[in-house]
Every structure is written in C-alpha cells, then in structure tokens.
Amino acid sequence: xxxxxxxxxxxxxDIMPQEIIDxxxxxxxxQNQKKPRGIKELPDTKELLEEHSLCAGCPEAAALRYVLAxxxxxxxxxxxxxxxxxxxxxxHIALHTVHSLFGNQNAVASGIKRSLAWRFPDKVxxxxxxxxxxxxxxxxxxYTLQSFFRQEKITTICFDNEVYANTxxxxxxxxxxxxxxxxxxxxxxxxxxxxxxxxxxxxxxYSINMTASAPKAVAKAVRExxxxxxxxxxxxxxxxxxxxxxxGLSANEGLGEMKDQDKDRFASYKYxxxxxxxxxxxxxxxxxx
Amino acid sequence: xxxxxxxxxxxxxxxxxxGVITPPEGKALLLEEVVEEEKAMREVARVMLTSENATIFxxxxxxxxxxxxxxxxxxxxxxxxxxxxxKMIPMYDYRPKYPKIxxxxxxxxxxxxxxxxxxxxxAAIFIGVHCHYANVALKIVRAETDCYTIAICGxxxxxxxxxxxxxxxxxxxxxxxxxxREVKSELKx
Numbered sequence: 001x002x003x004x005x006x007x008x009x010x011x012x013x014d015i016m017p018q019e020i021i022d023x024x025x026x027x028x029x030x031q032n033q034k035k036p037r038g039i040k041e042l043p044d045t046k047e048l049l050e051e052h053s054l055c056a057g058c059p060e061a062a063a064l065r066y067v068l069a070x071x072x073x074x075x076x077x078x079x080x081x082x083x084x085x086x087x088x089x090x091x092h093i094a095l096h097t098v099h100s101l102f103g104n105q106n107a108v109a110s111g112i113k114r115s116l117a118w119r120f121p122d123k124v125x126x127x128x129x130x131x132x133x134x135x136x137x138x139x140x141x142x143y144t145l146q147s148f149f150r151q152e153k154i155t156t157i158c159f160d161n162e163v164y165a166n167t168x169x170x171x172x173x174x175x176x177x178x179x180x181x182x183x184x185x186x187x188x189x190x191x192x193x194x195x196x197x198x199x200x201x202x203x204x205x206y207s208i209n210m211t212a213s214a215p216k217a218v219a220k221a222v223r224e225x226x227x228x229x230x231x232x233x234x235x236x237x238x239x240x241x242x243x244x245x246x247x248g249l250s251a252n253e254g255l256g257e258m259k260d261q262d263k264d265r266f267a268s269y270k271y272x273x274x275x276x277x278x279x280x281x282x283x284x285x286x287x288x289x
Numbered sequence: 290x291x292x293x294x295x296x297x298x299x300x301x302x303x304x305x306x307x308g309v310i311t312p313p314e315g316k317a318l319l320l321e322e323v324v325e326e327e328k329a330m331r332e333v334a335r336v337m338l339t340s341e342n343a344t345i346f347x348x349x350x351x352x353x354x355x356x357x358x359x360x361x362x363x364x365x366x367x368x369x370x371x372x373x374x375x376k377m378i379p380m381y382d383y384r385p386k387y388p389k390i391x392x393x394x395x396x397x398x399x400x401x402x403x404x405x406x407x408x409x410x411x412a413a414i415f416i417g418v419h420c421h422y423a424n425v426a427l428k429i430v431r432a433e434t435d436c437y438t439i440a441i442c443g444x445x446x447x448x449x450x451x452x453x454x455x456x457x458x459x460x461x462x463x464x465x466x467x468x469x470r471e472v473k474s475e476l477k478x
Contacts, residue, residue: 009359009360011367015394016379091385
C-alpha cells in the first residue's frame with residue numbers, strides 16, 4: 001500500500017472527517033518514525049483500528065490493538081484473516097486485509113506473499129495471517145502446517161480463545177480437556193493441541209505460546225516474528241484471548257483470566273531457531289528492534 | 290444476455306433486469322438510452338443545477354493524492370462543485386461504520402441511502418468511487434431513494450446510475466465543466 005493513499009488532496013481537506021485527517025497526520029506509519037513502532041505510542045497517536053463491533057471487554061480487541069501497534073511497517077503489510085470473531089474487526093482497520101475462506105488463510109497468504117515478491121521485488125512486503133483457533137488448528141490445520149513445511153515467509157498469529165465462539169460455543173482442538181460449553185455439554189474428552197510445539201516441529205523458526213495479558217510482550221513477539229518471517233522463514237504466535245462470553249466472565253474480567261493462565265495452560269513457551277536468533281541480533285544492531 | 294448473468298441474484302431491482310447495460314466507448318447512457326457524450330453532459334448539468342440539494346460524492350480515487358491525475362481531478366471537481374452550486378460529501382473509504390455513520394457529513398457505500406435521505410438529496414454525482422462499491426451503492430440508491438444518480442466513471446460506466454459518463458479523465462472533466470457553465474448561463478442561474 002502506498003502511504004500516499006492517506007495523503008488528502010488539499011481541495012477536499014475541509015470536508016474530510018477528523019479521523020481521516022488524523023490517519024494522515026498522526027498515525028504511526030513506519031516511514032514517519034525514527035524509532036521502531038510499538039505500543040508506547042498508543043495513547044498519543046491515531047490507531048489503525050478505528051472502531052470495532054466485538055463484545056465490550058473482549059481481550060481479542062485489545063490484542064489486535066497491540067498487534068497493529070507493533071507491525072514493523074504497516075503501510076507495506078497485508079493481513080489475511082479468516083471467518084470468526086476476528087473478521088468482525090478487520091473491516092474496520094486502515095490496512096489491506098484479505099478475508100479468506102474458513103481455514104485456508106495460510107494457503108491464501110502463501111500466494112499473496114509469492115505474488116508480492118514477484119510484483120515488487122525491490123520492496124519489503126509483510127504478510128501476516130491472523131485467525132482464530134478454529135481456523136488455524138481445526139479446520140485449517142492442513143493449510144497451516146503445509147505453509148510451515150514449505151517454509152513460506154509469513155507470520156501466523158492465532159488468537160486462541162479455545163472455542164468456536166461466534167457460532168455459539170462448540171469445542172475446538174484448542175479447547176482444554178474437560179471444558180464444557182453450551183454446545184459441548186459433556187465436556188471435551190481430549191487434551192488441548194499444543195500447536196506451538198507442532199509449529200516448531202513443522203519448521204517454524206519462531207514459535208511462541210503466550211497470553212495477551214502483557215501488551216509489551218505481545219508487541220515484542222509480533223515484531224520479532226515478522227522480522228524473522230521476512231528473511232528466514234515461517235513464524236507462529238499462539239496468543240490466548242479468552243472469550244469472556246463463553247466462559248461466563250464479565251467485561252472487566254478478561255485481563256484477570258489471562259493473567260491466571262500465564263502460569264497454567266499458557267505458560268510461556270518460546271522457540272527460536274539458531275538462524276532466527278542470529279537474525280534477531282542483526283536486526284537489533286540495525287535498529288529494527 | 291443481460292437476463293442470464295448473476296445480476297439476477299441481487300435482492301435489489303437492477304438495470305440489467307431491464308436489459309440496460311453500460312454504454313459503448315465514446316457514448317453515454319441517459320436512463321436506458323445510449324446518447325452522445327455531450328448530450329449526456331448537458332442533461333447532467335441541467336439536472337444538477339435544477340435539483341434540490343444537488344451533491345457530489347467524491348470517492349477515494351480522487352480524495353487522496355496518490356498520483357498526479359488524482360490531484361488534477363481534485364482541482365477540477367472542486368471547480369465543478371462551484372459551477373453546479375453543489376455540496377460535497379466524501380465517500381472517503383469503504384469500511385463499515387460502527388455504530389453508525391454521520392449522515393450529515395459522510396456517505397458509506399454499504400448504506401448510501403441514509404445520507405441521501407438525511408440531506409434530502411435529489412441529484413448526486415458519484416466520482417472516484419471504485420467500481421465494485423459504486424455498483425453496490427448505486428443499486429441501493431436506485432432501489433431506496435428518488436435521487437437522480439450520475440456516475441462519472443474512469444472506466445466503462447455504471448448501468449445502475451440514471452446517467453453514466455464513461456472514460457472520464459481530467460480532460461473530460463474540464464469539458465464537462467465548460468458545458469456546465471454554458472447550461473448554467475442558459476438557465477440564467
């Protein structure tokens with residue numbers, strides 16, 4: 001995306017809403033920043049997410065804000081998403097997004113990444129997949145893993161809420177054993193899939209399991225994952241964003257739930273391949289981190 | 290031919306139901322009649338000058354200065370609005386607005402009728418709106434309002450507009466402004 005897309009023609013400045021003028025003047029586009037972007041600018045700058053229609057207090061909305069704030073170069077980033085709660089937010093963000101069919105987001109992202117590399121050989125274009133656990137690990141598992149096997153240079157972020165939330169509460173592969181939902185009344189009989197380990201053994205150079213309780217940690221992981229995907233190979237982030245509605249919590253209890261799980265199912269897991277680790281050191285020296 | 294395409298899946302009545310399709314190169318469309326471009330330009334100018342709350346809806350392709358042609362068009366559209374005594378309301382992007390749009394000052398292709406109802410617009414020019422969203426918006430406006438819609442299009446036009454001018458670039462816009470001045474003078478406005 002050319003950043004000029006938000007440069008308003010002076011003839012129309014007087015009729016444009018403030019939110020669009022702010023996008024031009026006060027959004028943290030990478031080309032306007034001396035330092036790497038991050039969440040520290042969130043309070044003072046125009047966010048790339050204008051508004052959204054998720055439930056009040058939804059941790060997923062907070063996590064998306066952290067992700068958007070941490071993209072190394074949003075003006076050259078294409079986000080591929082899939083059906084689910086996340087797809088309620090993507091129409092509202094000020095970046096290019098492609099909505100794929102349910103589950104095939106990593107296949108779509110692979111094609112986009114390759115096409116962009118052919119079309120813009122002199123530019124860095126980041127392709128980031130952002131989907132829920134149903135799309136990433138259940139229905140789309142084949143596509144997800146195949147993209148890792150093929151060493152596609154894309155970043156896959158799974159917003160793991162451990163349930164098919166917006167269809168009423170069915171269990172997914174990421175649901176923990178014993179969990180009861182409205183449409184899974186007997187409780188899940190199998191263990192939660194450790195997708196972050198699967199990603200590691202499938203060829204990802206960077207794989208993380210975490211919650212969205214610590215914004216800085218999320219932003220750091222996103223940035224590192226994208227920088228590695230640019231030059232080395234596939235990266236995977238599994239971020240717990242609980243569906244407070246489906247597990248019976250109030251709007252103000254999402255953060256507490258994530259903090260609790262920091263020490264339980266989402267205890268920190270981080271794998272960085274040797275090649276990726278060396279690349280991160282190089283990125284740090286170049287001021288990209 | 291027009292009866293066999295996917296237009297029939299549309300919940301709205303569309304021009305293609307009636308066999309109306311976009312005009313051939315060098316021509317324009319007035320309702321269902323293919324006419325010379327100049328004739329259509331005169332009619333468009335007359336409608337805009339004589340209708341209540343005539344408005345221009347500039348879209349992203351002219352609102353943002355992403356290339357030289359877009360900047361040229363912006364200057365011409367501003368001049369066009371002055372000649373036609375028209376208000377301008379921007380269709381600045383296609384994101385759905387949540388919880389709702391401010392119909393006084395903006396138009397969204399997903400529910401363009403709200404802006405037209407609110408401002409009691411009886412004639413409107415859509416310009417610089419990408420084809421797919423122009424098609425969506427024009428179909429909704431056609432079905433839900435009594436607004437006379439005019440598409441000034443850089444490509445092949447839009448059959449769902451009451452008047453469509455195709456292949457309109459900065460040189461054609463300058464020609465239209467010249468004609469609009471003449472019509473304005475004839476109407477003694």
